[in-house]
Amino acid sequence: MKRKTLLKRTGPAIVILILAALSIFYLWSNAIINRAYPVPLANVYVPTDSASVKEGERLLHIEHCSDCHGARLTGQIFSDAEPLATLVAPNLTQIIPTYSNAEIERLLRDGVKKDGRSIFVMPSYMFRQLKEESILKIIAYLRTLQPLPNTPGLPRESTFHFSWRLKLIEGKIQSTASMINPNSPRLYIPKDTMQISFGRYLAMTACTACHGQNLKGEEGFSPDLIIASAYSEKDFFRLIRTGTALGDRKDIGMMSRVAKNNLSYLNDQEISSIYAYLKTKPTLKDEQH
Ligand code: HEC
Numbered sequence: 241m242k243r244k245t246l247l248k249r250t251g252p253a254i255v256i257l258i259l260a261a262l263s264i265f266y267l268w269s270n271a272i273i274n275r276a277y278p279v280p281l282a283n284v285y286v287p288t289d290s291a292s293v294k295e296g297e298r299l300l301h302i303e304h305c306s307d308c309h310g311a312r313l314t315g316q317i318f319s320d321a322e323p324l325a326t327l328v329a330p331n332l333t334q335i336i337p338t339y340s341n342a343e344i345e346r347l348l349r350d351g352v353k354k355d356g357r358s359i360f361v362m363p364s365y366m367f368r369q370l371k372e373e374s375i376l377k378i379i380a381y382l383r384t385l386q387p388l389p390n391t392p393g394l395p396r397e398s399t400f401h402f403s404w405r406l407k408l409i410e411g412k413i414q415s416t417a418s419m420i421n422p423n424s425p426r427l428y429i430p431k432d433t434m435q436i437s438f439g440r441y442l443a444m445t446a447c448t449a450c451h452g453q454n455l456k457g458e459e460g461f462s463p464d465l466i467i468a469s470a471y472s473e474k475d476f477f478r479l480i481r482t483g484t485a486l487g488d489r490k491d492i493g494m495m496s497r498v499a500k501n502n503l504s505y506l507n508d509q510e511i512s513s514i515y516a517y518l519k520t521k522p523t524l525k526d527e528q529h
Pocket residue numbers: 300303304305306307308309318327328329330332335336347348353354355358359360361362363367378382398
């Protein structure tokens with residue numbers, strides 16, 4: 241048989257096979273993206289007094305919502321996901337009014353959106369370690385936001401490209417809700433006002449989003465926080481308050497940005513406690529995380 245006729249006969253079959261494989265690929269990845277998480281809503285009582293709202297604003301800064309949702313919370317593309325996906329962290333001043341208090345609480349605690357699907361990238365595994373009253377104060381503050389127009393050019397919704405979908409299927413990227421067991425208790429509520437246990441609580445609720453859930457760092461992205469033991473307390477304060485790292489490095493990238501814009505809202509006692517905890521960390525090898 242001539243090559244040409246072989247191609248004529250098998251060509252359409254190959255095309256059909258490729259199309260079938262592609263449809264399976266998209267259907268499969270869509271199933272992961274659209275998976276529903278049946279996490280029940282809780283009864284929540286959100287405070288409205290001005291002290292709670294003010295503290296909620298401070299906590300919102302520390303939890304660095306603005307690092308992803310934009311300085312005025314009017315939405316931003318999560319650039320770290322490019323070019324795998326265009327993840328749109330939406331305009332909170334517009335979307336929060338469409339959410340009930342219980343739905344915001346579930347989103348922060350379990351990573352489940354109003355429509356029952358999971359969010360991607362947003363670190364609810366960190367927010368869920370916050371004391372319930374702190375989550376409620378954040379909601380109290382969110383409720384005071386006046387609706388503002390979207391950041392110019394903000395796309396309407398996230399799009400997941402081929403390579404993101406491939407990583408989803410391979411299990412290399414996970415949705416936030418799939419990383420969370422909704423029945424797991426809060427692990428780090430400080431037992432007393434002891435500096436170290438308080439410092440651990442703060443590190444577990446302010447640093448894990450980027451330094452990994454056990455603070456051991458994320459390969460190719462962020463260091464093990466054991467590195468803090470190389471800092472004096474004074475230098476550590478300088479890093480958290482101004483973003484200047486040891487050795488007078490004024491701009492070490494993302495850490496400098498998030499320190500200046502967000503972590504600087506931690507008060508003196510909080511920063512000393514985080515430092516005290518991180519200093520002891522090398523000796524806490526058998527610690528359960
Ligand atoms: C690391 C980045 C990041 C941080 C920090 C972050 N978000 Fe998000 N958020 C996102 C992204 C990305 C999306 C859209 C995700 C998607 O399309 O799956 C999102 C979506 C949302 C949504 C919309 C959910 C929906 O129904 O579409 C709300 C509300 C929200 N975030 C609130 C918050 C609040 C409040 C905080 C701080 C306590 C916060 N986010 C912190 C990245 C982040």
